[in-house]
Amino acid sequence: MPAHFDWHAASATAEGFAKQWAENEPGGAIVGFDDSGIRFSHARGVESLATFAPFSAESVVRYASVTKHFFCAMVLGHDDIIKLDDRLGHHLPELVSPLADVTVGQALDMSGGLPDTRECLSLLGLSVYTDTQAAPLLAFLARLRRLNFDAGSEVSYSNTGYRLVEAALERKGFAFDDFIQNDVAGPLGVTFKAPDVWNDPVASLVPGYWHSGERWQLSAAGLHISASGSLTGSANALTAWLQALMGGHGRYEGLLERLQTTRFLADGRPSGYSLGLRSSTLGERSFVGHGGSHPGYKTYFLLDPESRSGFVVVSNREDTNGNKIALESMAALTGLPLPTPAAGIPDGLYITEQGPWWLEIKGSVCTYLDADDTLYDDGDGWVSSRSASSPMRLRLEGSALVGEAGHAARWFLPVAGQHVVPASLSGAWQSPEGAEFEIRDGAVVMGVGPVRNVMPLTALGNGRFLFTLHDGPWTKRVCLHALDDNRVELVLNRARMMEYRRRP
Template sequence: MTSDLQWHAAEATAKNITKSWDKPGEPGGAITLFDSKTLRGFATGGLANLTTATPFSIDSVVRYASVTKHIFATLALLKSDAGLSPDDPLGQYLPQLKAPMSQVTVGQALDMTGGLADVRETLSLLGTSVYNVSDAGAIMDFLAQDGTLNFPAGTEISYSNTGYRLVEEILKQKGILFEDLLQTHIAQPLDIAFTAPETWFDIVPDLVPGYWQDTTGWKTAVAGLHLSASGSLTGSLRSLSVWLQSLLADNGPGAGVLKTLTAQRYLHGDIPSAYGLGTTSTRIGEHTLYGHGGSHAGYKTYFLLHPELDAGVALVSNREDTTAYTHALTVMSSLLATPLPARSHALPDGLYASVAEPYWLKVSNGTASYLGSADNLYQGEDAGEAITLSAHMPMRLRWDGTAIQGEIGHAPRYFTPVEPNDCLKMVQGRWYHPESKAAFDIDGDQLRMGVGTLRASGQLTSLGAGRLLVELPDGPWKKNFCLYFQGYNVRLISNRSRVLSFRRDECRSRWQAEE
């Protein structure tokens, strides 16, 4: 493949993006463009710290969030000497896990096909706030309580951080620490400042705050969940770019990394996936790009590499509203002089639900939200097909005049417009989760969860057929999930967690006797 890379046009596009952050008293971010040898250009905008009014630069230290994943996968599989194979079942190393979770392979845990429920989202559904502190040991005990999966491993793809946490635990039990691997094999050889703190509250030199905005202004972001190797890494954009240059050069610490991480992965039935091991692949025209993004409260990151043309783009930001993937794609599109697919409006706006299943889809102005996780829609093979460019939530959908049908996460899906019913009046009262002692109340058209001043309320909307959609505040975010009622039980279903089942509280004496 030959291509004239448009470095100046791409830098102009990047500066146009960062300029939008250059407003008084607002956080910002930075974008770099590079090949394997040279930093070809960069753009910055906004502030690194709203208290000191320090401008954001490519040396500002941020939380990389899930950009960590490709680095951890590299170290665990290529540098740890732990003897891990992608085909090894997790239970081989973590005997405390129950089936079927114990039967998920290391590769499936890292390539998002394992069906592992995301810990953060599961705890959120139990009423644990993003701000609540939890440590690694308690989380492992929690994961060992129940081996239920979101779906049978290998049958679809859906994003979860839990697989990386579990593989990191395997290394820990062998006396191998992510931070030690990071310093020995990457940070020191490249002379860059990467660190992997265990918690949000650990001291990280020069770390800039992350911010989110509500109606009263910008707020400093914080999160209490223990930071696993799914997203603990911190560093500057300059340091990240140096590491990515070593991947493009395929030498030093980056030797052989892209070949390993981007090797084709498959679901059952030999269905190819665009998600590798901590990396994704995206096509723009004839070009294949590899990369990954990250999202922590108040931090957004993304990188895209074109190894064949020796080119890369990376972005970091300390503002919650940054659309990092879209920005990175836009800059890479300019660099390659190749337009992105046209946005699609083939699916009518509205709320849709599957038949006799707890799945729902909300379409609004060219965006599709599946089980509460939204992505942009683009034109597929023709104007009637709507697709996403996401590797971890691929969609390929059509409207046939009465229903939306196609695939999400490589699994077949069929949605019809929601027909509300009056199940709400039949499910009033308290619902209880005996394993965790969590509970919520349905009071009129509100779901109430939590205790004391932490009690939160969320609106209930009928999805028909014994299903209710819930929207609850959770720090800088809104969490959306479905209540799927089945007799005296109700399942809580969200994009990343589909394993919890609550029971009617007034039936407690009966089901406690059964246990």
């Protein structure tokens, strides 16, 4: 290990973040480690607002999307029956083109354009709390006829590829939790569990919380979780796995290298997102990690495979920024500089001349199709999200923002002047899935009875409109894009293809 590594500074940085969790509120744990063992562990806050038991590095949480690289390890372990270059339709014949033509590798590396299942359900008016099961969800995906974008042309985060590949493996008799118990938890002597649904009992699982603005609320979710984010465990258990992964001994030999092998877009450009792992940079050094977010839970890890060191962050509160904690701890450890947040881009809404692609700038934060990322100075007038899972690189040219979003070329112009919602948009609209909404008096009206929501439309010009959907811990800004007089699509970052037709 380099002599300049400063574990004292890293520990102090992590402890500073942990102290922000009040002792009588939900909390979390931050662990720093290398191949010699755990170098520090800081925990604060409570596991439960019912018992007020203190949070610790042994507290069991939902890892959410940190699950993904575990699942990819399972896929790589079965390359005799499922290969990264296989079409999804080869294993799931009920899928139709273009979803069937996405490869397994593209489904896992976020370049497949597969619409995210959860965001699709939001655009059908189904709440985060609505109970859904695996088989009906797969049947729903088999009815889809559009991708978010052509497979291999962009990178945009979606959980659906993991759901589909898991279903393919299950049909061949291989269950994700069996792999976890037999190949990970058992050999390492730690406890992991991958439940199918939120309400499955998990030993010692702590509740998650989100803050309504007035009080803490218990989290819940109805979606069948899938191997995109089903794993549960503690900070210490995750640390043990990551140490074994970086050590690369025995059954784990070469596994980390295979998981983080560079993936490429269809035109040959490299992507920073590999198999459940995303690259990060500090100065001239590259690191690898991933985050996870479920309602009420946040998880993150960041690794330096060269020195076999890393950080784990777990939390049972919605507002934890694990990426910031891990990155600043790594900067303190290595002495490498943190990126400089971007400045100088005028605040406001921007949109492409055609299509639903909009963004909003507020300070150094860019919201693109309702997904937030901090932009950083990238030199020569460029700013970058420095995110492998939501890549963005832009610069000002006059009043326009020009560059790439998701590796796709985009030209964003400021939304200028006042636009109105035309009366011709009014009426009832229906999805092929049976969902309906009404546009009335310049607002989207969706839902029935006490969950009937009236959401005013903001016109962006040229047939694009924004409205805000509130759903428990989530607030989503949806773009309604008029495709023609009788057809509109609802667009979020992870689901850009939900169409509605005017009802006669």
